[in-house]
Amino acid sequence: MAKKKKRYSVLGNTPLTAQERVSRYMRGNKSKNTQPELRLRRALWQNGLRGYRIHWKNLPGKPDVCYPGRKLAIFLHGCFWHRCPHCLPAMPKTNLPFWAEKFTRNQERDRQNREKLKAAGWQVLVIWACQLQQDLEGCLFTIKALHAGVPESYWLEAA
Numbered sequence: 001m002a003k004k005k006k007r008y009s010v011l012g013n014t015p016l017t018a019q020e021r022v023s024r025y026m027r028g029n030k031s032k033n034t035q036p037e038l039r040l041r042r043a044l045w046q047n048g049l050r051g052y053r054i055h056w057k058n059l060p061g062k063p064d065v066c067y068p069g070r071k072l073a074i075f076l077h078g079c080f081w082h083r084c085p086h087c088l089p090a091m092p093k094t095n096l097p098f099w100a101e102k103f104t105r106n107q108e109r110d111r112q113n114r115e116k117l118k119a120a121g122w123q124v125l126v127i128w129a130c131q132l133q134q135d136l137e138g139c140l141f142t143i144k145a146l147h148a149g150v151p152e153s154y155w156l157e158a159a
């Protein structure tokens with residue numbers, strides 16, 4: 001069984017060409033229900049933080065998770081695509097101007113979405129994929145607090 005699975009592995013060990021890597025990044029940006037998202041949602045569910053909506057179209061930027069009743073929006077950002085300030089992912093080695101412009105646009109769009117949400121009275125939490133990976137408990141702790149109504153400003157001041 002395991003052998004068969006391996007034989008049909010999508011990626012194998014063949015190195016990707018630059019173009020394939022770019023395609024993969026592009027797909028990664030668009031894809032929903034990524035592994036970190038599923039992990040976060042499972043953890044929320046297990047911690048009794050239910051009743052969330054995912055990729056809710058009614059909100060700017062369609063946050064990965066939101067609690068309309070609590071006006072709490074959570075973005076789970078991929079580190080590469082959204083340019084994580086914590087793990088500082090390396091820039092692509094080719095087509096640098098293309099990527100630099102794209103990243104700038106992404107970051108600007110992220111910022112605008114956050115501002116629109118805040119202007120509409122939402123609390124906005126950004127969780128980076130690396131944070132979720134390294135400290136799921138810490139992420140849950142923050143989400144629980146926001147969900148319970150502790151204002152986000154408290155966290156900003158405490159940080």
Ligand SMILES: [Zn+2]
Nearest residue numbers: 079084087130
């Ligand atoms: Zn990161």
